[in-house]
Each structure stands twice: as structure tokens, then as C-alpha cells.
Amino acid sequence: MNKSFFARNPSVLIFIACLALFTLTVSVLADGFGAGVISTSFVKTLGKTLCLCLIAIAMDLVWGYCGILSLGHFAFFGLGGYMIGMWLMYARTELIVANSLAEAEIPPTAQEISDAIGNQIFGVVGGSDIPLIWSFADSLTIQLAFVVLVPGLLALVFGWLAFRSRVTGVYLSILTQAMTLALSLYLFQNESGLRGNNGLSGLQNLPGLDDVPQSTVSLWFFWASALALGLGYMLAAWVVSGKFGSVIRGIRDDEARVRFLGYSVEGYKLFVFTLTAVIAAIAGALYYPQAGIINPGEMAPIASIYLAVWVAIGGRGRLYGAVIGAALVSLLSTWFTGGQAPDIPLGFYTIQWVDWWLVLLGFSFVAVTLFAPRGIGGLFDLYTGRHAPNRHGADLGPDMGSLREKEADE
Amino acid sequence: MSTLLEVSGVSVTFDGFRAINNLSFQIADAELRAVIGPNGAGKTTFMDIVTGKTRPDEGRVLFGEKSVSLLRMSEAKIAQAGVGRKFQRPTVFEDQSVFDNLLMALKKDRKPWSVLFYRKSKRDTERVEELAEQIGLTEQIHRTSGELSHGQKQWLEIGMLLAQEPRLLLVDEPAAGMTLAEREQTTDILKEAAKTRAVVVVEHDMEFVRRLNCKVTVLHEGSVLAEGSLDHVTANQDVIDVYLGR
Ligand SMILES: Nc1ncnc2c1ncn2[C@@H]1O[C@H](COP(=O)(O)OP(=O)(O)O)[C@@H](O)[C@H]1O
Ligand SMILES: [Mg+2]
Numbered sequence: 311m312n313k314s315f316f317a318r319n320p321s322v323l324i325f326i327a328c329l330a331l332f333t334l335t336v337s338v339l340a341d342g343f344g345a346g347v348i349s350t351s352f353v354k355t356l357g358k359t360l361c362l363c364l365i366a367i368a369m370d371l372v373w374g375y376c377g378i379l380s381l382g383h384f385a386f387f388g389l390g391g392y393m394i395g396m397w398l399m400y401a402r403t404e405l406i407v408a409n410s411l412a413e414a415e416i417p418p419t420a421q422e423i424s425d426a427i428g429n430q431i432f433g434v435v436g437g438s439d440i441p442l443i444w445s446f447a448d449s450l451t452i453q454l455a456f457v458v459l460v461p462g463l464l465a466l467v468f469g470w471l472a473f474r475s476r477v478t479g480v481y482l483s484i485l486t487q488a489m490t491l492a493l494s495l496y497l498f499q500n501e502s503g504l505r506g507n508n509g510l511s512g513l514q515n516l517p518g519l520d521d522v523p524q525s526t527v528s529l530w531f532f533w534a535s536a537l538a539l540g541l542g543y544m545l546a547a548w549v550v551s552g553k554f555g556s557v558i559r560g561i562r563d564d565e566a567r568v569r570f571l572g573y574s575v576e577g578y579k580l581f582v583f584t585l586t587a588v589i590a591a592i593a594g595a596l597y598y599p600q601a602g603i604i605n606p607g608e609m610a611p612i613a614s615i616y617l618a619v620w621v622a623i624g625g626r627g628r629l630y631g632a633v634i635g636a637a638l639v640s641l642l643s644t645w646f647t648g649g650q651a652p653d654i655p656l657g658f659y660t661i662q663w664v665d666w667w668l669v670l671l672g673f674s675f676v677a678v679t680l681f682a683p684r685g686i687g688g689l690f691d692l693y694t695g696r697h698a699p700n701r702h703g704a705d706l707g708p709d710m711g712s713l714r715e716k717e718a719d720e
Numbered sequence: 721m722s723t724l725l726e727v728s729g730v731s732v733t734f735d736g737f738r739a740i741n742n743l744s745f746q747i748a749d750a751e752l753r754a755v756i757g758p759n760g761a762g763k764t765t766f767m768d769i770v771t772g773k774t775r776p777d778e779g780r781v782l783f784g785e786k787s788v789s790l791l792r793m794s795e796a797k798i799a800q801a802g803v804g805r806k807f808q809r810p811t812v813f814e815d816q817s818v819f820d821n822l823l824m825a826l827k828k829d830r831k832p833w834s835v836l837f838y839r840k841s842k843r844d845t846e847r848v849e850e851l852a853e854q855i856g857l858t859e860q861i862h863r864t865s866g867e868l869s870h871g872q873k874q875w876l877e878i879g880m881l882l883a884q885e886p887r888l889l890l891v892d893e894p895a896a897g898m899t900l901a902e903r904e905q906t907t908d909i910l911k912e913a914a915k916t917r918a919v920v921v922v923e924h925d926m927e928f929v930r931r932l933n934c935k936v937t938v939l940h941e942g943s944v945l946a947e948g949s950l951d952h953v954t955a956n957q958d959v960i961d962v963y964l965g966r
Contacts, residue, residue: 549836552835552836552838552839553823553824553835553838553840554832554835554836554838556813556816556820556823556824557824557835559813559815559816560813560816560824563813563814563815564811564813566773566795567807567811567813569794569795569796569799570771570795570799570804570805571799571824571825571830571880571884572796572799572800572830572884573796573830573835574794574796574797574830574831574832575796577831577832578832581832
């Protein structure tokens, strides 16, 4: 009964082992170690993929386990990216400005430095004043805290308002979508103070570490992403493995019943929503330094819809399913849209994957939903023999119900 | 015996239709009560009101020695105060085991934080096993509850109620769809439960009610038509007209 957490959840151990092996293999083959089999840009792609797997875990927790189809988690992902991006951009610009002004004969005043930084960063949006929200951008510690606090607080307030008024199902999805859209539109404005549609750029360069080649930096972030994914996976597995997991799955299946058991459903939803928002934000904070650039387009509602598609294809309600779905679909997507996939000439028409990939993805989504609701992860059940309760659909009902199904069939 | 639940002058209107009309009802500690009445009499709605699912337009619902009003409380708070409810349709968590269903219902701190760090003790496991035995599901304890038969699900739900250790148990049509043997066992479980708490059972089946051998309240069009022993109410001309005469 008091077996260790890993003994009760062998899949966690398997996952961690696979992740470790993967990380090791990639590291050894990467440019950064001189092997050069895997290019730096591909290491970055893999690192970003790990971050996407992490947000997929968050999505699985909130949707697959708790039944809240949130279409807003990419907003939290993006916010996390912006928070770290502000520091990366500011600190680096500050160094550059300080260097160039140091050449000058008269030592620059603090005001001059600040103006020069403002000019550098906000010149593109026609300003030079540093907006108020950048007040702490020179402090890594504070911006790191913001990575967690800002999206966490937004999720807390939004969730509190939505769950308290018992918004559920499609209406809740629409509401989260609206929040995402509003945030993205707000950030598109230059007045938002985050450089409007230009977004933040140059994030791949670490301030003060210009001498370190990108091949090495890419590995650092790759490792950090792998670590975050491993920890996130264990946290999520721990959350869903005990009684808490029972309760949230209960909420997903029959929320009224859980309420009559004396659990405050709203409190649980809020907890899960906020926790997953924070996980998403951390994933985002690791993703964008690898991507190098973040702009409000990243937070468009469509991104959150993709997220739901990944989790559905991978298999809802199991964490490794979400990871598989996110990794597979996002890597395939890179391959197809990157123009690497060979076109298919049909004689009268040539299928170019850059255009047709989304159609293929859409069809796969529909097919999975209809024919394999347990997703790719469901394949593992064939080996482990985990079966969903199969009462062939409906309750046998009051008349036949007292018979076992076998008898009822007779 | 002191009054545990007192409902007085309660009315509910759905789109102009009075489902509950100036209803008054009382039950004491450790009392077993059957509520009968034709379809649409308002039996389920009555339970909805007590458990906080439906807010009445007027009236009072008082609970416990301190006579706290249930009308301002959320469903979860009412459940925590000691009101358990079994729905008409059996609702158990089908993709979880019998054990997990019962464990979730066990009377414990229900705040998210404590549940997150909850570790089941030996005592809790034993308690769950006891409950499983009480409802005759010992052999099924590790099975997924979705695989149970209809009757077994009904028992599991009753077991979950008992696990909550409520002071008042509201049971909506527990015997629907059960075989004779299952019905008999259900009666026994309910009678046993009523020794230590108040139990209100809604049921259609007269034989079942007779076996419960308790005071009967007849509902009709949202208010009490008659109350007393089964023989007393079945002799009542109004009751015969609206219910038994059909
Ligand atoms: N949520 C609701 N909205 C509208 N009408 C309702 C609602 N709930 C119950 N009613 C009506 O109230 C009446 C009493 O219903 P109910 O309490 O379910 O009866 P019983 O359980 O005694 O068969 C019925 O006529 C039903 O149609
Ligand atoms: Mg009813």
C-alpha cells in the first residue's frame, strides 16, 4: 500500500528513462560537443519540441483529467515567453549601450544610458521612453518570478470569475478563447509597451555571454527543457495519481456528483487551471529563448487549438499520450511546412505539403476523434491490457440492469 | 428525539409551474421515512431543495440542533454539513475502481490542498473494505465500477453515501431495476443505516415500502397529502384517488 510513488506508477520511470536516453543521445551527437551529426538549429527544434511537450502535459491535466477544454493555455505560454524575453532584451541592450557609450569622452549619465536603451528597444515603435512595465526588466530574478506570477495571477483571476459563475463546457472554451484573443490583440498595439507586432527579438543571445557559441547555448536550453519536462511530468503524475486525481477525474465525468460528495468543484478547477497555467508559462519561458523571437501572433487563438489537437491525437487522460502527441505532430508539422516533405505529383495536380499539411492534420484529428478516441496512447493498452469499462455504451437500464450483461444478451 | 431536518412552507416554481407548493416536512434523528407519490409529485425536486441544487422561492429549510438554514449554503457545504444524497439514476465514477469511489467519498478534509497531500492510512483502507462488505461488493472492490451491474452500481452509490457518514441520507428510488433478492438486500442496508442516522427513501414500489416498515409521507402536486403508517395512508381516500386508484 505504501509502495513508493515510482512503484505505483511504473510509466513515470519508463518515461524518465526514455527522456534521459534521448537527451544523452542528442547531446553526444550535437554540434556543441563537436560530433556535429545534429545541427545547432535542429537541437533548438528538439529543445522547443520538449517545451511543447511540457505545455501538452499542462493541457492534458486541465482537459484530459479535469475536463476543462481551455483554449487559453498558449496565452500563458506566450506570457511566460514575454516575461523572460524582456530581461534578455533589456540586459543585452544595456550592455551594448554601455559599451558604445564607454568610448565617449565624457562618461554618460544614467539618463543618457536609459535614453539610449529606450531608443534601441523602442525605436521600431517610434518611441524612446521605457514603459512602466519594463521597470524591473534589468533584474533576472524579478523577471523569472514574473514568469510564474503574471500568468499565474491572470489564470487565478480569470478562473475565479469563470468557475464561480459555473461557466462550463463549450461556453468556458469560448471564454478562454476570448481571453486569449483579447490578450493577443492588446499586445499587437504599440501602446502595450511590448513593441507591438514586432514583438521581442534577439532572445537567443544571452546577455554577457556573447563569446559562448550558439551551439553550446542551444545545448544548455535543450538540457533545461528536458529537465523541466521531466520535472513537469513527475509533478503531473503525482497530482493525478492520488485522491486528488480521483476527484478531478470525477469532476470531468460528473461534476454535480462530486459537489454532492462535499467537494468544492470550483476550488479544484481553479487549482488545476492555475497550476497548469504556471506550467505552460514555464514551458514558454524556455521555448522563446530557443526560438529567438516572440510576437503576439504566437498567442493567436489558433495556437491553443493546435494544443488541443496534439493532446487529442496523443490520447487524452494519460500524460505520455500528451507528450507523444505534441512531439509527433509538432515535428511532423515542422517537416511538412518546412518544405522537406516531397511533393506528390498526381499528374493533374501536385500536392504541396506546405499547403496541404493542415488539411491532413485536420483529417487525422477527425479520424482519431471518431475511430480512436483514446489516441495514439491507446496503442499501449494493447500491451498492458488496460481496458476502459466497456458496457457497450448505454447503461443496461432499469429493466435489464439487474442482469449481468452476458445474461442480458441471451 | 429531536428534529434533524425541518422544511416549512417551501414553494418552487419552474416557468410558472408550481412543482413544490407550500411543502412542510420534518424528520428526526435516526428515523427512517418513506416518501411516495405519483410521477411528477415533486419528490426529486424536494431532494434538490434540501441538497442545495434548487433554490426555493419561499420557505425555510433548517438542519441540525443549531437549526442552520441550508438555503444560503452551496451544495458542497451542505454535503459537508452532513446531508448525503443518492440520485435516481445511479451515478458512480465509472472509470474508477470501487475502492477509489469509496475512498473519495470517505469522510475526510475536502480542501484541495489537503486532498493533494492525502496519503491513505491503514485505517482508511480498512474502512473502505468494511463498507464494501456492507454493500456486498467485497469481491468487486478492485474492479472498475463501470463494469458493475445496475444493481451493484446502486449499492456502490449507497456505500459512497455511508462513507460520507451523513446525518441525513436522501435516497431517490434505490430499488429501481433491481431483482427481488437485490431489493431485499437494499432494504436491509437502508434499515441498518437508519439506526444511526435519518434516512429518507423515495420509492414507487409498495412492497418495498412495506418492507421498510416505517412512517410514510405521501406527496402529491408538490405538497403533503397524507402522513402516517403505510396502512393508515393507504386507507386514506385522497391517497387512493390520486395514487393507488390508478
Ligand atoms: N429543472 C426543472 N425545470 C422545469 N420543470 C421541472 C424541473 N425539475 C422538475 N420539474 C417539474 O417538476 C415536477 C416535479 O418533478 P420531480 O420532482 O422530478 O417529480 P418526481 O420525482 O416526484 O417524479 C415535474 O412536473 C417536473 O416536470
Ligand atoms: Mg423523481
